Amino acid sequence: MRLTLALTALAAPLMAQEAQQFDATLAGHAILPAETFVLPPEPLWRTFGISGRFTSGERVDMPFTVPGVSSSGPRDARRSTGLSLPFVGQPVQGFSGVKAIGDGRYWSLSDNGFGSKLNSPDALLMAHIIAPDWQSGEVLVERTVFLSDPGRLLPFKLVNEFTAERYLTGADFDLESIQPVGDLLWFGEEFGPYLFATDLEGRVVFFTDVIADGEVIESPDRPDQRLPSAPDRELDFTARRSRGLEGMAQSPDGSTLYPMLEGPIWDAEAGAFETVEDGRAALRLLEFDIDNREYTGRHWFYPLEADNHAIGDFNMIDGTRGLVIERDGGEGSAALACPEDAATTECFARPAEFKRVYLISLDVEPGQPVEKRAYIDLLDIADPDGVARQGGADGRFDFPFVTIENVDRVSETEIIVGNDNNLPFSAGRFLDRADDNEWILLEVGDFLQQ
Template identity: 45%
Template sequence: MTLRAILASVALCAITASAHAEQTFPAKLAGHAYFPAMTLIAPPADAPRDAWTSGKFTGKTRNEKPMTAPGDVGAAYGSHPTGLSLPFLGQPVQGMSGFAMNLAEDGSIYTLTDNGFGAKANSADALLFFHKMKPDFAGGKVERLDSIFLHDPDHKVPFRIAYEGTESRYLTGADFDPESIQVLNNEVWIGDEFGPYLIHATLDGKVLAVHPTKLNGKPLLGPDTPGVTVPASAGKDFQAQRSGGYEGMALQPGTNLLWAMLEKPLYSESGQPEGKALTVLTFDPAKNDWTGDSYKFPLGEGATNIGDFNFIDDTRALVIERDAGEGNASLECKADSTDKSACYPMPAKVKRIVLVDTAQIDQDGAMRRIGSIDLMNIDDPDGKSIKEIVKNDPDGKFTFPFQTIEDVIKIDDTHILVADDNNLPFSGGREIGKAAHNEFILLEVADFLSAK
């Protein structure tokens, strides 16, 4: 090939890449509210007595003495204390792990608490429930209107649950890890990470069905799926990564199909993750079955997983993609630092909301990325941030430096709502030494929402 031909080819590639390049759009903070981290509620009156104290199994041995085991962020994040101790008296409301696209009749948001304390083994006394919540941006607080506990009186769960022998049969974090929620025709659909499963329930929390996942006509299993026993080979005996099930599940307007997105790439038969794309499967609630169709969401540079997934019209949708970092990068530890008590060894860097078009699928099955906004670079010219919470951001800027940002929905043609999961009491991304709150932010992003 001649030099001229090479240059022409490079130029053509550059033009093509530019034509399809993902644009970064500005975001302006329009509202900031929070739900306090240390918010505990009583379990239902007919719940087992065991559920009145939660977090008894988060250490190496059983601990029944309330508030005696200090929580911290873990060694990878500097082992900073969070100022809270386990076990808790009651059930923590913490951990908003998904927003439903459709609002409740009173205009409140359906949102979801995660499995409890991060794993099956330590969450058997953490009840599973969802909520109706309403942020008040004028007052800076989030109101909890109702909490609904999941229960299985009709024995629909296809495996033994933690509270199997009880009459009420409330579900716990040892049974499922609920990470995404949608409400359709006054019924609830919840995406689970452990199975992965889809849970179908009533608005009062009664389980109607539990649907195992099928990909290409075969069961899709994870290392925590009941029936998968150790030793097991990744890619052969199971395909989903641990904590890699349904992190986001979008309800498509018009078709009412559920688009369930895995949090992490699947394992190939070699036992290694198959690239940087996440699998999305579609389920038809009208037929109570998987459609057989699957797609891919291509992760962007630096992202390792996703946090939520919701449509904004018939084909375009929002996806939260992120790294595992936590804390403001302005307080990043120096490379040679041995004292990490006042810095973040792994700060938040990749925290984006991505706009995709599910109607534009390439030859590899990947949906088109239209553009994104950077949650670590939000304009705040009007000073909307709550100053007693936000202490490390520069003037005129707002960051959302949480490890797990797991909630996003469109509010109107100009605004979206975003919230974090604070992993109580194990995350402290806003301030070193203090447990993170559940923060709700309203973002003005008109250009982003109108992008095609």
């Protein structure tokens, strides 16, 4: 596979414009506890009543015997999160994509389970309708939908291949984005990467590859990826592991999807990942026609502020503007950072430094970088009224999680933001406690007007 590095052919260099920072004020804080579980569908009680049996490198069947540790920072400084695997039930965790549907309710989803193809064959894939109650601080899970492929539309072998229902697991897909359109749920996925749709009961009705420049984008985790027969033979893929589809927005009229990759595409001929003219790593933002079930061939580029950054979610707020989470890989407050070259389990070895929500504009020619107009800093949120239920102090509040993967507009002046708590492998709020699923409502009226 050989992709042409499209940005090298731009007619003239594009000067990067500095996005303006705007203030955010905490207007609501609701928490779904880390230890929130659901039972699998009845036919799967025996097989999937226990989850997380494969996270230690070998199968462990006895519940609560493998301690969870934070996956951020040096190995010798990784902290206990206070929870142990395997779990009884399926954890409602790893929220990775959100879409407002009115009346204070949202579609969201649990991602692949425990972090990889290899350790998640007993994690069922789920989408949820949730309702944060900003007054009580609780999060109601109104409905859980388990994804399945009874129509046998998926062209590769599933964990539950030889069952009638063919429920999907975290060894089949790594779900990272969700968009409800009419009577369908659309999902962006990282392993393939793939784009697919289900009905409202979670049954697959459509499936396709991710295509850029007329070529299929492939990652090392594709089910059809073949290992070389000799060590000197190169593998042929264009997306790094865990850098497939991450964010995915839809147009206001529901006719178009905008899937965005989490990492830049590799261009074998250039021997480099895609960049914009000023050298920043660039992520493909694609366009997919829902009615015709095909990519339009149009795309834009989202430039990262640093090569080691990733995006967490993407939602449009009108016909040309959208919200994007951009983040680093750190977790925990800088106030509890370890001294330089002295990382221990008593401090954050790699604290959060860059967690932002950008407002971008697609009102540029296809093939060009989007305009990053404005941003808010999720590590410096005003909380003058003491709204924070945990994490706030002295009128300020931060959201120092390693993965923040949910953002959407709620009103003309408010947005909702949520973390992916990577249960039980993230501890960014407290040094020694697994992160909860936190949802925050932010007042950002001036930001949304840009």
